[in-house]
Amino acid sequence: MNIKQLLRLRKLLLLGWLLAAGAGTAAPAAPAPVALPADHDPAVRLRQPPAAVERLNDLRGQRAFDYHEKKPDAEIPGFWGRFGSWLLRKFGWMFNWLGDYSYDGFWRWVIYGLLGGAVVFVVLKLLQVDLTAAFGRAPRRAALDYETGGENIHELDFATLLREAEDAGQLRLAVRLGYLALLKQLSDQSLIDWQPDKTNQTYLRELAARRPPLRSPFAELTRQFEYVWYGELPLSPTLYADVRTRQRELGQQLGGTAAGRARAAVS
Incomplete structure (x- = not known):
């Protein structure tokens, strides 16, 4: 028997001895369960001092500690969109009465159309466009040798023209x-x-900058004139007398101011 065979035999004997030793060793016993005494203590109560609760509520109310995500407001499409939405809210009872919510979009566009028509009407009136001719009706003409529009106020004889208009019953004119x-x-x-193409609002701004106390009475007369002339407000003799009285009062005030400045310049 050579050396290699002796070494192999030795390894086999060692392996057999280890296996026999492991089989003869008993496994450790599991520990026995330990019974714990029952807990008879009362339930734990969380104490909250009044000062701490008040402080906590105060912190909750501060915006810096508000971590809730807020949805951005829907974009409102300009002034007319907001105005249309307001009208829809105000007239929501009408839509409820109709009982068909599928027409919400339809009524929204109806309101937009009415608003657009009103704006166009006001603009045409301010531009002095003859709407009666556009619809095939002949415009009403004054029985006078005087045509409105494009006149030069520095070339008109207002005393004569006013007397003729009143005698002819042309109170609006x-x-x-x-x-x-x-x-x-x-x-x-x-x-x-003064320029023929300027608006009354431009004159109001100029007057407010140069003689502020006169702006308020002139603004009232401007409003009355636009209602009567552009809005075709019916004029009774009583209403006409009131408007002309206010015009004369402001005219006399302007005349007195001019006379006072003339006397001051002479002296």
Whole structure:
């Protein structure tokens, strides 16, 4: 028997001895369960001092500690969109009465259409567009040798034209002539820069910058003139007398101001 065979035999004997030793060793016994005594203590109560509770509520109310995500408001499409939404809310009872919510979009566009038509009507009136001719009706003409539009206020004989308009019963035209006479007085005193293509609102801004106390009465007369002339407000003799009285009062005030400045310049 050579050396290699002796070494192999030795390894086999060692392996057999290890296996026999492992089989003869008993496994450790599991530990026995230990019974714990029952807990008879009362339930634990969380104490919250009043000061701490008050402080906590105060912190909750601060925006810096508000971690809730807020949804961004829906984008409102401009002024008319907001106004249309407001009208829809105000007239929601009408939609409920109809009982068909599928028409919400339809009524929304109806309201937009009405608003758009009103804006166009006001703009055309301010531009003095003859709407009666556009619909095939002949416009009403004054029985006078005087045509409105494009006139030069510095070339008109207002006293004569006003008397003729009143005698002919053309009260709306008389209100217009009285207003133009006021514009001439304001222009003569350099309180406005009169131009045929300027608007009344431009004259109001110029007057407010140069003689602020006169703006309020002139603004009221401007509003009355626009209602009567552009809005075709029916004029009774009583209403006409009231408007002309206010025009004369402002005209006299302007005349007194001009006379006072003239006396001051002479002295």
